[in-house]
Amino acid sequence: MVKADAYGLGAERVAPALYEAGCRHFFVAHLQEALAIRRLVPDAMLAVLNGLWPGDAPVYAEQGILPVLGSVAEIEGWTGPALLHVDTGMHRLGLSAAELDILLDRPALLRRIELRYIMTHLVASEARDDAINATQRERFDGACARLPPAPRSLANSSGIFLGPAFGSDLARPGAALYGINPSPGQPNPMRATVRLRARILHMRDVPAGEGVGYNATWIAPRRSRIGTVSVGYADGFLRSLSGRAAAGFDGRLVPLVGRVSMDLSTFDLTDAPGAAAGDWLELIGPGMPVDEVAARAGTNGYEVLTSLGRRYRRIYVGA
Numbered sequence: 645m646v647k648a649d650a651y652g653l654g655a656e657r658v659a660p661a662l663y664e665a666g667c668r669h670f671f672v673a674h675l676q677e678a679l680a681i682r683r684l685v686p687d688a689m690l691a692v693l694n695g696l697w698p699g700d701a702p703v704y705a706e707q708g709i710l711p712v713l714g715s716v717a718e719i720e721g722w723t724g725p726a727l728l729h730v731d732t733g734m735h736r737l738g739l740s741a742a743e744l745d746i747l748l749d750r751p752a753l754l755r756r757i758e759l760r761y762i763m764t765h766l767v768a769s770e771a772r773d774d775a776i777n778a779t780q781r782e783r784f785d786g787a788c789a790r791l792p793p794a795p796r797s798l799a800n801s802s803g804i805f806l807g808p809a810f811g812s813d814l815a816r817p818g819a820a821l822y823g824i825n826p827s828p829g830q831p832n833p834m835r836a837t838v839r840l841r842a843r844i845l846h847m848r849d850v851p852a853g854e855g856v857g858y859n860a861t862w863i864a865p866r867r868s869r870i871g872t873v874s875v876g877y878a879d880g881f882l883r884s885l886s887g888r889a890a891a892g893f894d895g896r897l898v899p900l901v902g903r904v905s906m907d908l909s910t911f912d913l914t915d916a917p918g919a920a921a922g923d924w925l926e927l928i929g930p931g932m933p934v935d936e937v938a939a940r941a942g943t944n945g946y947e948v949l950t951s952l953g954r955r956y957r958r959i960y961v962g963a
């Protein structure tokens with residue numbers, strides 16, 4: 645899964661790295677995203693999840709991009725190879741049970757489609773005890789049994805970790821590839837892929853009783869050493885991390901204090917006396933995993949990664 649610019653990490657670098665590693669099935673959300681990487685993943689299946697927009701069919705056909713069809717209207721607009729998405733509970737995209745009936749009553753329509761995969765998407769795969777997982781798998785089996793035989797695609801990252809019952813011909817991992825923990829509450833079986841560091845621009849002493857940042861939401865309880873770093877919410881360092889984030893420095897965590905502003909944030913380095921202007925704080929990394937940043941921001945790791953801004957210098961290691 646390389647949608648949303650490979651979860652914010654840069655599809656034009658990530659897709660070829662995955663291709664090199666042997667991946668031959670790629671998914672994006674938009675046709676535009678597929679066009680951007682088509683030549684980077686030659687002879688690989690490249691599919692667009694968000695459906696077939698009227699008028700786009702010739703572009704798909706010319707570029708060898710597969711639409712994921714999820715409605716009778718879309719199927720009417722396509723001839724050739726495609727994936728078929730059936731809705732088993734998300735109620736967002738994919739053929740509803742009623743639309744599947746309509747489709748099965750029109751075999752000529754179905755015959756125009758070369759079914760590469762039948763797929764569905766799990767609602768709550770990261771919640772292993774949620775009964776919806778088994779319900780969706782049963783509904784998926786039921787839908788596939790009514791359709792012409794074709795390979796199946798079921799699990800996203802967390803679905804893979806639900807066990808063999810959620811196996812299929814093709815899994816569609818995204819988050820796990822990028823180091824987000826697919827099994828929350830348990831140790832992360834995946835390796836981290838992203839490390840985010842920011843430089844301390846400036847150090848200053850703030851007297852006890854003085855505030856730091858917009859609206860002085862943090863008041864120094866003692867004379868404090870404040871380090872200002874050049875990362876803010878315009879870089880996707882979410883404003884909801886105000887007063888909540890922490891960064892790794894010299895083997896310890898130092899707290900963010902006050903508001904995250906557009907281009908800057910402030911850390912209390914009083915207990916890290918070695919810190920000086922020019923030093924780096926680790927905003928995401930071994931001491932501060934992406935899932936922990938997400939928890940502190942009140943969101944998930946997906947949003948943290950897809951929010952990563954355009955101003956960072958991005959270094960791809962081993963790719």
Ligand SMILES: *Cc1c(COP(=O)(O)O)cnc(C)c1O
Binds near residue numbers: 645802
């Ligand atoms: C985003 C997406 C995935 C990947 O989900 P992860 O949880 O990131 O592994 C798989 N399938 C569909 C349909 C998606 O939209």
